[in-house]
Amino acid sequence: MELRAKGLPVPTGSPFTEEIFELLERALKLRRRFLNACDPTFVTDVVSPLFTDLYQLTMLAGYLRHGLHEQEATFDLYIRRAPFEGGYAVWAGLETALSMLESWRFEDVHLAYLRGLGLFDETFLAYLRDWRFRATVTTFPEGRVVFPNEPLLTVTGALGEGQLVETALLNVLNFQTLVATKASRAVLTAANGERAGSVVEFGARRAQGPDGADSATRAAFVGGATGTSNVEAGMAFGIPVVGTHAHAWVEAFASELDAFRAYAAAFPNDCTLLIDTFDTLASGLPNAIRVGLEMKARGQRLRGVRLDSGDLAYLSRKCREALDAAGLADVRVVASNDLDEFVIDSVIREGGRVDVFGVGTRLVTGGGPGGGALGGVYKLVDLAGTPKMKLTADRAKSTVPGRKRVLRVRRDGRALLDVVALEGEDVRPSQLVTDPQNPLNRTRIPSNVEVEDARQVVMRDGQRTHDREELAVLRDRAANDLANLPEGTTRLLNPHVYRVGLSEKLQDLRSRKIAELEASLHS
Ligand SMILES: Nc1ncnc2c1ncn2[C@@H]1O[C@H](COP(=O)(O)OP(=O)(O)OP(=O)(O)O)[C@@H](O)[C@H]1O
Ligand SMILES: O=P(O)(O)OC[C@H]1O[C@H](OP(=O)(O)OP(=O)(O)O)[C@H](O)[C@@H]1O
């Protein structure tokens, strides 16, 4: 039928009409703003306001029915643990999330689908038709280094608006923060080398779907990767695209030498040769050196050689020695093959001479111990001026009620600790702060420090309060923060635990609330 000609799948017996498919096409176009956090002109496929868990919609319909949807609610988004058993996280995905909040509208096609579920009445669907995100968002700037147990992002506005965006906010911010943090770990480790290496991201083929790949590329760049092999993300976000060639190129020619010469002829200004197709030291390296010298004689430069198997420390040293001895000291050694911060660390400790680390799978999937997913949560902490909290069996892990501010305490520019206080509360040196996970662990804010608000309002009435920030600004912010943490905070193994403390008033509120809830449970 005609609809098939449009390339859209038509389920057998589908109730969809031609008109609805027109609407679907329009909705798909609307989705295109989402990933495009840094270049509003770029068009890519994105998510709609149906990117939510069904229970957000059922709760919202229920709030509407009971007249609660307009009550002013405050939700805090936070993490309970730093990813990768590390000491920090790099806050990423904010621009993406804000683009989404700004653009979400329920189109006819969405409403038609929801109607078809048979769960919702027309009053609710009419409410959704006019639904806009008009709330206030307060958060850390993107790229900032952040810590567990502090509100990273706070939404204040109508209950019905704050509730609906939970799933998408968590999805975007959890994933990009995970990947940016992973990237920063590889980048900091690589930078410790004798010839400080850089990290480029090679993960598209192993990422969780195309949108996962694009988001991961963006986040990896915020975390300090210098380039990507993902061309779509390169275009969307203005990230430098980089690459070598694959084994297939070598296999496609009669010999490795022919393949190298052909690549050099095709890309004289950007030629990095993969030297492990047959035998790295006996064949790949000598052939690459031969081609490098031929290029040099033509006034060109072989840019690099890539190692993709074997002991990368040993082989990179051998490459460096042979390249230097041949007068090709400016040819860089690129390494890839299941890299992560731990392999990079090992290669460097063993005297490896790698200039560029191409990191794929373990970066874009945020894999490794303590990784896989970031467990950020989004909790209601105040409703119509009444602080709210959720109790857990382990009382110390219960949520922290109330509307808050977060302060970063620095000395000589270096971050020392973060204080979570009540909104409007004055925070000064020498005040006591309490560990959110252990009320017995208290400390005083030191003297001779600067105390600054760590978060700012980035969206008011659903509109951004600032222009979009360039990706390069976010990345510089992350690099600068990472360089100004207490010693040991970025260590891979058993890092220093950066202190986050609750102010006295906030701790009092939390204790009172726990006592109240416990009393009501036992009455
Ligand atoms: N010096 C090193 N220290 C620690 N790990 C290393 C070092 N060199 C390489 N590795 C890692 O060792 C693992 C095994 O690499 P190796 O090339 O031997 O096997 P492979 O991955 O099966 O090879 P291939 O990709 O050719 O199938 C890879 O994850 C690689 O990142
Ligand atoms: O190892 P990653 O960190 O994911 O980096 C990307 C990998 O992708 C390519 O390999 P390819 O997909 O061709 O397979 P391979 O593992 O057999 O080399 C490349 O040669 C890297 O090894």
Ligand SMILES: O=C(O)c1cccnc1
């Ligand atoms: O350009 C490369 O070398 C590359 C790209 C993707 C994956 N692995 C390697």
